[in-house]
Amino acid sequence: MAHSTSTTHSIPPSRSTECRADCIARLRQVALASLVLPALLLAPAARAREYLQVFVAQPYLELHTGPGRGYPVFHAVPRDAGVDVLFRRTEWFKVRTERGVEGWASQAEMLKTVLADGSPFVFSLGDRAGFTSHRGEMGLFAGAWGGANYVSGYASLSFNPQLALEGAVGQFLGRFSNGVTGDLGLTHVLVPEARASPFLMLGVGEVHTEPKATLVQATNRTESMAYVGGGVRIYLARRFFVRGEFKAHWILTKRNRNEEADEWKLGFAFFF
Amino acid sequence: METGIRILLLTALLAALPGCASVRDWFHQRAERRAAEAQRTEPRESEPPQDESAPPRVIEPEVSRRKITVPRIRSSNVELGLNYGALSIEDFGTNPVYGITAGYHITEDFFFQAEAGRSRGGRTSFETLGGNIQLLTESERRFTYYDLSLGYNFLPGEAFIGRGIAMTNAFYLLGGIGGTDFAGDTKFTVNFGAGYRIVPADWLAVHVTVQDRVFQSSLLGTTKLTNNLEARIGTTVFF
Numbered sequence: 001m002a003h004s005t006s007t008t009h010s011i012p013p014s015r016s017t018e019c020r021a022d023c024i025a026r027l028r029q030v031a032l033a034s035l036v037l038p039a040l041l042l043a044p045a046a047r048a049r050e051y052l053q054v055f056v057a058q059p060y061l062e063l064h065t066g067p068g069r070g071y072p073v074f075h076a077v078p079r080d081a082g083v084d085v086l087f088r089r090t091e092w093f094k095v096r097t098e099r100g101v102e103g104w105a106s107q108a109e110m111l112k113t114v115l116a117d118g119s120p121f122v123f124s125l126g127d128r129a130g131f132t133s134h135r136g137e138m139g140l141f142a143g144a145w146g147g148a149n150y151v152s153g154y155a156s157l158s159f160n161p162q163l164a165l166e167g168a169v170g171q172f173l174g175r176f177s178n179g180v181t182g183d184l185g186l187t188h189v190l191v192p193e194a195r196a197s198p199f200l201m202l203g204v205g206e207v208h209t210e211p212k213a214t215l216v217q218a219t220n221r222t223e224s225m226a227y228v229g230g231g232v233r234i235y236l237a238r239r240f241f242v243r244g245e246f247k248a249h250w251i252l253t254k255r256n257r258n259e260e261a262d263e264w265k266l267g268f269a270f271f272f
Numbered sequence: 273m274e275t276g277i278r279i280l281l282l283t284a285l286l287a288a289l290p291g292c293a294s295v296r297d298w299f300h301q302r303a304e305r306r307a308a309e310a311q312r313t314e315p316r317e318s319e320p321p322q323d324e325s326a327p328p329r330v331i332e333p334e335v336s337r338r339k340i341t342v343p344r345i346r347s348s349n350v351e352l353g354l355n356y357g358a359l360s361i362e363d364f365g366t367n368p369v370y371g372i373t374a375g376y377h378i379t380e381d382f383f384f385q386a387e388a389g390r391s392r393g394g395r396t397s398f399e400t401l402g403g404n405i406q407l408l409t410e411s412e413r414r415f416t417y418y419d420l421s422l423g424y425n426f427l428p429g430e431a432f433i434g435r436g437i438a439m440t441n442a443f444y445l446l447g448g449i450g451g452t453d454f455a456g457d458t459k460f461t462v463n464f465g466a467g468y469r470i471v472p473a474d475w476l477a478v479h480v481t482v483q484d485r486v487f488q489s490s491l492l493g494t495t496k497l498t499n500n501l502e503a504r505i506g507t508t509v510f511f
Contacts, residue, residue: 052343066440066471068380070428087346087474089510090377094474115342123345126379138376140384140420142449149460151449153420171451173460200284212457228281238379248278268422270378 051084051096054113054121061113063103067092075101083113091126091238126239130271132193133161139243139269141170145181146261148174152181154269161192166201170263179209183227199245201229207251207261225251229263239270350511351375351477355389357504361415361454363492365394369415369502373479381425385446388418389502393454398492407491412456417485419450419463431470441470452487452500459487465502477508 056077063075067089075097077083083095083105091107113121124130137156144150152170159165163186170181185203208222231245244266251259352374359369371389378384393413399405428442447464465483472478485500 050343052345065430065438066428068425068428068440068442070442071430071440085345087348089348090380092380093345138384140422140448151420151451151460171458173451173458178458200281228278230281230284240378240382246277248281270384 051086052115053082053084054095054110054115055080055082057114058109058112061095061105061109063095063097063101063105064092065103067094067104069106071104075103085110088123126271128195128235130239131235131241134158134271137164137269137271139267141243141245141265141267143263143265143267145170145172145263146174148172148177150263150265152265152267156187162189163187164189166203168205175212177209177211179207181205181207181225183225185227189233196232196234198230198232201227201231201245201247203227205249207249221254223251223253225249225261227263233269239272241269241271243267243269348474348510349377351377351383351508352511353477353479353506353508355479355481355504355506357481357502357506359389359391359415359500359502361391361393361500362489362498363396364413364415365396367391367394367415369504371417371504371506373506373508375423375508383423383425383444385421385423385448386419387421387450389416389504391415396492408455412454414453416453417450417461417463419448419461419485421446421448421450421463423467425469439470439472441468443468446481446483452485455489455491459489461485461487475510477510479506479508480504481506 056079059079061077061081061083062073063077064071065074077095077097081098083097086094086096086102088094092104093107093110094102095105096102107123107125110121110123111125115121124134135158137158138154140151140153142149142151150170150172152168154166154168156164156166165184166187167184168182172179172181183203183205185201185205187199187201189197189199191197203226205225205227206222207225208220210220227247227249229245229247231243233241233243235241245264247263249261249263251261253259352372354370354372356368356370358366360366369389369391371387373385373387375383375385393408393415396407399407424445425442426444428440430438431441432438444467445465446467448462450461450463452459452461463483463485465481467479467481467483470478481502481504483502483504485502486497487500488495489498490496
């Protein structure tokens with residue numbers, strides 16, 4: 001292929017104009033992306049996606065109009081027919097039959113289906129076994145932090161049934177001061193298979209305190225802290241459990257004496 | 273008393289931590305998967321060992337096992353959205369409110385919801401009647417709330433538009449705790465309410481929610497529990 005031999009160039013634009021044109025082009029791209037991206041995100045599952053196909057092994061598979069036992073059954077898939085599993089919401093699977101009928105099948109019904117090789121279709125269930133061994137937890141608590149009202153939430157990531165990395169954030173609202181806390185630590189569950197299993201915690205954190213304006217030394221402060229704690233989690237049903245815990249905090253102040261604060265809380269949590 | 277508890281907890285923790293070291297199945301999910309794979313490939317490996325004294329096999333089974341890879345099933349339990357409505361701040365009139373919500377559906381019945389919203393307190397009747405009195409500065413009139421709630425779905429059903437369109441819907445109850453920034457202070461706030469959700473598509477929902485936010489206030493002389501009613505409409509997207 002012949003290359004262009006022309007040596008004439010158009011007058012190069014000045015640096016600032018070039019930059020401006022470049023910036024405008026970039027801005028346009030960003031604006032376009034910000035319009036297109038949500039549209040892409042909002043669009044239902046990508047067409048090209050490969051779905052898992054399962055086969056009905058029971059006499060028939062009932063399809064509901066929505067993901068709940070209260071929504072009516074509108075279709076039944078006969079034995080040996082295949083369905084594509086599109087996605088899952090809580091304990092319900094959205095499936096599509098070979099004829100293109102889409103509906104919701106319950107977890108209990110899906111457990112009775114088989115894969116193409118005849119092996120049972122298995123997936124994570126929200127039950128006692130899941131309570132013993134799961135990937136993560138989330139929950140919210142109400143309680144007291146150094147005598148003030150305390151609202152907090154936590155999330156944890158399990159390495160194994162006994163050891164988990166846990167992060168918590170909270171806000172305390174008291175008569176003399178308000179503030180927020182954040183901490184990160186390890187949790188050791190002593191008897192994970194028990195319905196009521198005790199656990200121990202160790203970690204570090206930060207506390208930001210805003211004293212109420214009426215007090216004399218009313219300066220906001222952020223301090224590091226370390227904690228040790230313990231609690232118990234009690235399995236309720238499905239994915240839920242109750243969790244109560246106590247944390248003893250050492251607040252590492254810049255003053256002469258370190259402070260201590262006790263945190264008591266009780267809340268609901270779920271695992272996934 | 274605290275020191276005693278601290279020492280007790282520390283001792284218990286020290287005793288328990290070596291237990292972690294003895295746990296073999298670190299990253300148990302991976303271990304489980306490996307076990308499942310091993311189980312699947314097991315039949316191939318379970319052939320009897322070829323012994324020289326044993327008679328040679330007449331028929332060699334030439335069955336190539338199909339290996340099935342199970343594609344991951346997408347979960348769609350998270351709901352994010354925006355809303356707009358009216359908030360009646362006790363003593364400060366009714367004003368527009370806008371906010372964001374994030375929800376996580378745990379089971380078909382229960383969900384967690386985090387909310388944050390912003391509105392503006394108007395003038396109290398005391399200020400209106402008193403002429404040039406200003407109870408709060410402009411920045412103190414800003415009303416910001418945030419909370420974590422637990423929701424319970426009930427009365428699920430279908431709503432019909434005309435003959436051909438049916439949409440699933442449900443009512444829900446909400447209750448939770450959080451904080452409210454108003455009049456230069458943050459107050460511990462309890463909220464409860466109810467809502468209606470209609471789902472036109474699997475990924476989209478429209479909500480109508482009425483919620484009461486209750487907190488203690490002593491702005492107008494006496495300390496009292498204030499009820500701040502909010503009615504809003506919003507849309508959420510499932511992820």
